[in-house]
Amino acid sequence: MSDWQSIPCVERHKQFLEKITAILIDSAFESVSRENPVLRWREPNHLQNIINFNLQEQPHNQDDLLEIATKVFKYSVKTGHPYFMNQLFSGLDPYGLVGQWLTDILNSSVYTYEVAPVLTLMENTVIKKLLSMFYKDENGSTIGDGLFCPGGSFANGIAINLARYWFRKKIQNNKNISSTNLVLFTSEDAHYSILKWGNVCDIEVVLIKTDEYGRMDINDLKIKILEEQKKGNYTFSIIATAGTTVLGAFDPLIEIADICEEFNMWLHVDAAWGGGLIFSRKHSVLLRGIQRADSILFNAHKLLAVPQQCSLLLTKHKSIFTEVHSKHVPYLFQKDKFYPTDLDVGDKYLQCGRRPDVLKFWFMWQAKGTSGFEKHIDHLMKLSALFKEEVEKRDGFKLVTNPCFINVCFWFIPLTLRIQNSIYDYKKRLHEVAPKLKEKMTKRGSLMINYQSLHEKPNFFRFVIQNSGVDTQDIFYVFDELENLGESM
Numbered sequence: 001m002s003d004w005q006s007i008p009c010v011e012r013h014k015q016f017l018e019k020i021t022a023i024l025i026d027s028a029f030e031s032v033s034r035e036n037p038v039l040r041w042r043e044p045n046h047l048q049n050i051i052n053f054n055l056q057e058q059p060h061n062q063d064d065l066l067e068i069a070t071k072v073f074k075y076s077v078k079t080g081h082p083y084f085m086n087q088l089f090s091g092l093d094p095y096g097l098v099g100q101w102l103t104d105i106l107n108s109s110v111y112t113y114e115v116a117p118v119l120t121l122m123e124n125t126v127i128k129k130l131l132s133m134f135y136k137d138e139n140g141s142t143i144g145d146g147l148f149c150p151g152g153s154f155a156n157g158i159a160i161n162l163a164r165y166w167f168r169k170k171i172q173n174n175k176n177i178s179s180t181n182l183v184l185f186t187s188e189d190a191h192y193s194i195l196k197w198g199n200v201c202d203i204e205v206v207l208i209k210t211d212e213y214g215r216m217d218i219n220d221l222k223i224k225i226l227e228e229q230k231k232g233n234y235t236f237s238i239i240a241t242a243g244t245t246v247l248g249a250f251d252p253l254i255e256i257a258d259i260c261e262e263f264n265m266w267l268h269v270d271a272a273w274g275g276g277l278i279f280s281r282k283h284s285v286l287l288r289g290i291q292r293a294d295s296i297l298f299n300a301h302k303l304l305a306v307p308q309q310c311s312l313l314l315t316k317h318k319s320i321f322t323e324v325h326s327k328h329v330p331y332l333f334q335k336d337k338f339y340p341t342d343l344d345v346g347d348k349y350l351q352c353g354r355r356p357d358v359l360k361f362w363f364m365w366q367a368k369g370t371s372g373f374e375k376h377i378d379h380l381m382k383l384s385a386l387f388k389e390e391v392e393k394r395d396g397f398k399l400v401t402n403p404c405f406i407n408v409c410f411w412f413i414p415l416t417l418r419i420q421n422s423i424y425d426y427k428k429r430l431h432e433v434a435p436k437l438k439e440k441m442t443k444r445g446s447l448m449i450n451y452q453s454l455h456e457k458p459n460f461f462r463f464v465i466q467n468s469g470v471d472t473q474d475i476f477y478v479f480d481e482l483e484n485l486g487e488s489m
Contacts (some may be wrong), residue, residue: 003059016062023069031078032092032469037445038084039077047075077448082470083477086448088245088273091305091467095367099360100307109353110148111346112332113339119356120343123148126358126365127312130298133278135291135316144316147349148357152272153193155297155313158350160184160197160237162295162315163266165324167236170264180204183228186239187216187251189454191270194239204233213401214249216240216256225263237266242287243274243303246454246462247400248407250274253289260292269293272311274405276303279373283381286405300361303380303406304373305466310357321348376468380406386475387463394479396486400460408463412437412482414489431458433489440485447481 003012030036042050051071060068078084080092110116110123127146135144149155163184168177180202186194188207198205206224209217225235238260240251253269260267269290275298277283278290290296294317300310315321326347328335333347346352368376384406391397391410396418400409417429434451441447453459463478 016066019066020069023066023073027073028080028092028094028097031073032080032082034082034474036078036081038081038448039442039445040075041443041445042075050075080467082467082474083447083481084467085463085465085478086450088299088302088464089305089308089466091469093305093307093364095364096305096307096360099363102363103356103359106356106359108356110356110358111344111349111352111354113343114337116356119358120345122362123345123356123358126362127314130278130312131314134275134296134298134314143318144314145318145321145348146312146314147321148354149297149311149313150351150355150357151309152270152297152299152311153191153196155272155311156191156193156239156268156270157197157200158313159239159268159295159297159315160194160201160203162317162320162324163237163268164201164203166266166294166317166320167234171234177234181233183233183235184237184239185221185224185235187214187241187244189214189244189246189249190239190241191245191272194270204228210249213404214244214247216251218252218255218259221256221259225259235263235265237268239268239270240293242269242271242290243405243407245273246407246452247409248273248403248405248464250286250404253287253292257289257292260294266294267292268295268297270297272297272299273302275299276373276377279304279370280377280381281374282378303377303466304361304364305376305468306361306364310361325350379468380465383465383470383472383475384408384463386472387478390475390479396483397479400454400457406464409460410463411458411460412486414486416489427458433486434459434461436489437461437482437485441481444485446485447478449478 008017051068079090084090108116108119110119113120128142131144131146132142136142147158149158164182171177182203183206184203185206185208187210189210195205206228208224209220211217228235238256240253240256242250242253257267271287271290274286275296277286295313295315298312298314300306300312301308328347333341333344335341346354384403387408388399388403391399391408396413396415398411398413400411403409411430412433413430414433417426420426431453438451449461449463451459451461
């Protein structure tokens with residue numbers, strides 16, 4: 001029977017939804033069980049034989065759909081699994097999951113109060129609270145404004161555009177400054193989205209050297225700013241990073257803020273990874289100086305383990321989003337509405353339709369309280385410190401650099417290389433170790449941990465964690481599993 005109408009019907013859909021809900025609930029617990037693999041790896045051709053990805057003219061029946069849903073879950077990576085340490089997101093928070101389900105059943109878009117009254121007030125509340133944590137004026141009052149963004153990369157692009165607008169507005173005598181004469185500076189270890197946005201905005205991005213810990217080199221920054229100014233270019237912005245992707249480095253924000261003041265430049269801090277430390281009284285010291293930033297990117301789906309995705313861009317400039325983005329289109333943002341039109345927040349956003357990512361974050365915050373997020377972060381930092389200690393203690397493991405944050409980067413050195421560390425191609429052979437181990441663990445489904453090279457360094461592993469369900473035994477498991485996988489190398 002054809003079932004083409006987009007509305008749930010008790011007679012046709014209630015039993016189906018009950019069955020699929022039961023599958024989802026069971027899947028939530030199966031996906032985090034240490035008795036189950038992180039993934040069941042299948043080569044693409046094999047996977048296409050298991051799941052028919054083709055789209056057909058006639059509909060499937062509900063039993064077929066239940067079977068398809070089961071297969072989709074079975075052969076997907078379980079990112080909530082304690083042994084999934086592959087990305088800067090992980091975990092399956094039960095309250096965040098409920099927030100996701102609420103979000104999907106509402107199927108709303110947050111641009112006008114009439115369409116999303118509850119979600120509008122929810123967004124305003126979360127943004128105001130975060131502003132009070134990151135920014136305060138001299139009197140202790142909350143300042144600024146914020147946006148929810150579809151990912152950190154997008155937020156970086158918005159920040160660059162804000163900086164460009166702000167700079168042009170300040171240079172009254174040069175209103176027609178070409179973008180090609182605008183130059184921003186960021187570290188060589190900064191997120192690659194900044195280079196992409198440089199292409200989109202047609203501005204030059206100058207990369208600054210980093211030190212052995214991955215922090216921006218202040219002396220190199222000053223030299224390159226002066227070099228660009230001598231060329232007649234406009235040095236309008238610096239993008240600092242609070243928690244780089246690979247090493248987890250924190251750029252010296254206070255010194256960079258001083259340079260921005262000296263040269264009249266916009267400071268944007270990409271705190272997508274490290275921004276969650278603001279919730280920890282003990283560890284927020286790594287964010288010293290962040291309140292001096294003109295804009296801050298913060299991804300709650302990273303360190304706080306809010307479900308994908310949940311990104312915010314905050315700024316201390318109260319009206320700049322409206323100045324840059326608002327177009328006052330009369331089919332959405334009428335001025336003669338029956339409620340206060342400042343509640344129609346959509347006009348300050350670059351995009352129109354927008355998923356309410358706030359709900360899962362707000363719901364988790366209600367369930368845990370600020371104190372719960374603090375305990376979550378402190379637990380992760382404690383596990384990271386334990387991981388570092390184990391790297392230093394165990395034979396065959398070596399730190400790439402001394403970490404200051406959750407990222408612990410290390411080499412696993414097989415026994416054959418430990419006893420031949422003076423051979424001429426040692427670096428080349430060490431470079432081949434991590435990819436081979438990654439293939440083994442992935443096909444076995446026992447662990448997922450990422451590797452990469454950086455500058456002149458051979459491939460190394462990067463331990464990161466966001467799932468506070470991980471415990472000390474899981475840390476020991478990672479080392480034992482790497483040793484088992486590397487035994488025959």
